[in-house]
Amino acid sequence: MFERNSNSRPMVQASALTKQVSTGNTDDGQLIILHDINLDISAGEAVAIVGASGSGKSTLLGLLAGLDTPTRGKVHLGGEDIFALDEDGRAALRGRMLGFVFQSFQLLPAFTALENVMLPLELATGNGRQLNGHAHQTALELLARVGLEKRTHHYPRQLSGGEQQRVALARAFATGPQLLLADEPTGNLDSATGEQIIDLIFELNRERGTTLILVTHDAAISQRCGRQVKLAGGRVVV
Secondary structure, three states: OOOOOOOOOEEEEEEEEEEEEEOOOOOOOEEEEEEEEEEEEEOOOEEEEEOOOOOOHHHHHHHHOOOOOOOEEEEEEOOEEHHHOOHHHHHHHHHHHEEEEEOOOOOOOOOOHHHHHHHHHHHHHOOOOOOOHHHHHHHHHHHHHOOOOOOOOOOHHHOOHHHHHHHHHHHHHOOOOOEEEEEOOOOOOOHHHHHHHHHHHHHHHHHHOOEEEEEOOOHHHHOOOOEEEEEEOOEEEO
16 A cells, blocks of 8 residues: 655755754853764665764654754755744644654553554544544554554553554554654564564565664664664764
């Protein structure tokens, strides 16, 4: 349903992307988290953002998604300058283009697995929580794809960490995003479960031709991507 052919067109373009925050701990009162990041990612690519803790990996991901605003610089997603949009415009663009997988799962505790996966589809169609045939069927198919067809009516508290992350993965792919952003998606999982989640991410990425940007500190995971972008001290290093 969501398959795309990858090509060389740019999906993500960041230019001179800089983020600094005020702090009393430096001489000039400013802490530079990211400095002049330039990054081009083509449609269908799988790219790992790597680096030590505090190198700016998660900050970069948040800027690429428009969840945070830069001190200076630009980000284009699918050719659109996201910081030329207001907050509502950026939210609408994320709804159209992006899927997210977080380390902490970010499931809604009052929703079942099925409802969590249906939610982005219902928001995209403006149906709220009303039962929508397309959303319902798509969510069922995705939960089956990640091996949770028998857990559709369970709440997050009734699921293991690995099961919750599989629900989050199904939710991330529910709208057929052009770009998937994953921030340390195995960080709260044991090694065996984490490996299963990573396998699913790459399988779904290949099947749907989705562009993947994956933040990780795990070298084995980063090496499965086609390219690694290393950050150190808020800069891209070779």
